[in-house]
Amino acid sequence: MKIQKIFTDAGLRPTKARIAVLSTISEAPSALSHPEILDRLSNQKEFDRVTIYRVLDWLTEHHLIHKISGDNRAWKYQISQKQFSESFKPQQQLISTDHHHAHLHCKICGQITCVHELEPHFPAKILAQYQVSSIDINIKGVCANCADSIHHKN
Ligand SMILES: [Zn+2]
Numbered sequence: 001m002k003i004q005k006i007f008t009d010a011g012l013r014p015t016k017a018r019i020a021v022l023s024t025i026s027e028a029p030s031a032l033s034h035p036e037i038l039d040r041l042s043n044q045k046e047f048d049r050v051t052i053y054r055v056l057d058w059l060t061e062h063h064l065i066h067k068i069s070g071d072n073r074a075w076k077y078q079i080s081q082k083q084f085s086e087s088f089k090p091q092q093q094l095i096s097t098d099h100h101h102a103h104l105h106c107k108i109c110g111q112i113t114c115v116h117e118l119e120p121h122f123p124a125k126i127l128a129q130y131q132v133s134s135i136d137i138n139i140k141g142v143c144a145n146c147a148d149s150i151h152h153k154n
């Protein structure tokens, strides 16, 4: 199972809840919020909201997923793409590899998509002087689905 391999490759212990949450996030077409994850796991009664909160924190801490600031100050969670690459090593997950990419936010449906191809070229001089803890690049617009439905309404 691919999800289980992510944990073992990273040297982390998979639990039932961790696997369930990570699978849910990886199967979603865009980033999910805590309530959305809870909703998708509602058929599995052993995972309450607190358990899922803890799992999300744990997965974020270990860089298997990353947090994206969505609307209404609610966090959305997306899988960290680096996990799937051959060269991934957990100890390489410094600021230089973690939060560098941009996110597309659809103004209509709220869908958030990672754009790993778009990364800032950060001057080393700034990083030497300033302790950057996270970088959040947000691009707002209208996704293909929403653009399509606007088009069909007219
Ligand atoms: Zn949309």
Ligand SMILES: [Zn+2]
Pocket (backbone or CB within 6 Å): 066, 068, 078, 101, 102, 103, 113, 114, 115
């Ligand atoms: Zn992302």
